[in-house]
Amino acid sequence: MEYIIVTFESTNFAIQAESVLKSRNLNIQIIPTPREITLSCGISILTQIENLNEIDELVKLGKIRIKEVYKYVKDEVKTLERLRP
Amino acid sequence: MKRIDCRGLACPKPVIMTKKELDSMINGEVEVIVDNQGARENLSKLAQSYGFEYSISEDSEGIHVIIKKTENKNSNLAEDEKNIVIAITSDCFGHGDDVLGRTLMKSYIYSLTEVEKKPKTLIFVNAGVKLTTEGSDVLESLKILEQQGVEILSCGTCLNFYNLSDKLKIGSVSNMYTIVEKMHESTNTIKI
Incomplete structure (x- = not known):
């Protein structure tokens, strides 16, 4: 399955985006936030x-503020690939 | 067989030396020679606390305590034999801001689906039952956990109190007797 993981500058931006x-x-x-992306508690x-x-x-409309987007493939082996920015 | 001469050593030296030796081996026998009844008693207790077989004999040399370490009788349970019960007593993780608390709870329950070592049972009590009922944001994670073999229980009294009895979406209804039993059977109960 292919997913994306969206990260944020702050917890508040994440809660708002949710x-x-x-x-x-x-x-x-x-x-x-997966440890591979950041070790901080995000x-x-x-x-x-x-x-x-x-x-x-x-994002373009300014409704949410995001930091990065990663493509996340959740198979036997999990992979992360940065898509944005 | 490993032999430890503890004659002339004061308490608790014989116990410490024996424990060190037992901890360092996977299985096998240790013979400890002591010269007083106190040390003999303490070594018996040590063997009992580990669940290891032991025998005691006396001769002109002193008191011989032979402890047999067997893998499966080790009271330090192997990691995968641990029976972890998690009692979730709120829909918030931690005290402080409730919006943050609810966010952290979602993050916590998702993490449980990803970690290798699973709890045996998740018990939802008080406002925790909001997580197992209609409208909960963690149902998807709980379904995955259930497929992974985790037992999911919600407190019936609590479902009733919050008018959620007919809204349960995952796991089964439980009562306080079962909750108490699950906690007592566990090797580790974690309260969230």
Whole structure:
């Protein structure tokens, strides 16, 4: 399965983005930011890769503020690949 | 067989030396020679606390305590034999800000799906039952945990109190007797 992980500059931006994305009925999950991305105690959003366009759109409109987006493949071997910025 | 001569050594030296030796081996026998009844008693207690077989004999040399270490009788349970029960007593992780607390709880439950060593049982009590019922954001993670073999229990009294009895979406309803038993059977109960 292919997902994206969206990271944020602050926990508050993550919480705010969660509420914006949920109000648009996007299927998202709050997850701890994987250690491969940062060792600090961060919160990220996990969602299907199909939702990337809508997230880009929301960023452009200034509705959410994000830091990075990673493509996350969750097979036997998990891989992370930076997509944004 | 490893032999430790503890004659002339004061308490608790014989016990410490024996424990060190037992800890360093996977299985096998240790013979400890002591010269007083106190040391003999303490070594018996040590063997009992580990669940190891032991025998005692006396001759002109002194008191011989032979302790047999067997792998499966080790009271230090292997990691995968540990029975972890997690009692989730709120829909918030930690005290402070509730919005942050709810976010942390989602993050916590997602993490449980990713870690290798799973708890045996998750018990949801008080406002914790908001996590196992309709509208919860962690149902997907809980479903994965259930597939991974984790037992999920929600307190019936609590479901009733919050008017959520007909809204349970994952796991089964439990009562306080079962909750108490699960906690007592566990090697480690973690309260969140």
